[in-house]
Amino acid sequence: FYCYIFNTTQIKKWFVDDKELSPDDRVNVKTLDNVVTLLNRKAERGDTGIYKLVLKNSEGTNQVQFRVNVLSPPTKPEGPLDATNVTAEGCTLNWKPPKDDGGNDIKHYVVERREAGTEKWTKVGPPVLGT
Numbered sequence: 527f528y529c530y531i532f533n534t535t536q537i538k539k540w541f542v543d544d545k546e547l548s549p550d551d552r553v554n555v556k557t558l559d560n561v562v563t564l565l566n567r568k569a570e571r572g573d574t575g576i577y578k579l580v581l582k583n584s585e586g587t588n589q590v591q592f593r594v595n596v597l598s599p600p601t602k603p604e605g606p607l608d609a610t611n612v613t614a615e616g617c618t619l620n621w622k623p624p625k626d627d628g629g630n631d632i633k634h635y636v637v638e639r640r641e642a643g644t645e646k647w648t649k650v651g652p653p654v655l656g657t
Contacts, residue, residue: 574595607620
C-alpha cells in the first residue's frame, strides 16, 4: 500500500498501533521535497493496524492517522471436525470458525471429500453458508 503526505516539515515519524515504525526490506519511507511516502511492497495480515505520521517543526506538531486492513485468505477452520447424523447418503458436519478470518467476513465454506486410497478431492454439494 502507498501513503503520500504533502507539504512535509522537518521531523517525521511513522507509528503503527503507537509503536514507532522501523523501515525494513518490506517497508520503505521516503521524503522528497514536500512529500513523505510510506510504501509496503509485501503487506501481510500482521501489518493491519492504525498508522500515524507525526510531523514537527518550529511552529508545532501535527499528525494524521488512518486504519490499514490487510486482507488475506482466512486460516483453516478450527477443529475438531464433528460428524453427526451419519447415514449411507450423508452426514452433518460441525466445526469452529478459523482464528483469522483474513480481514473479511466469511460468507461460506466449500466442503470437499476424498475417497480413501486416492489423492483426488471432490466438492460435496453447494457452498455451506455462515460459520
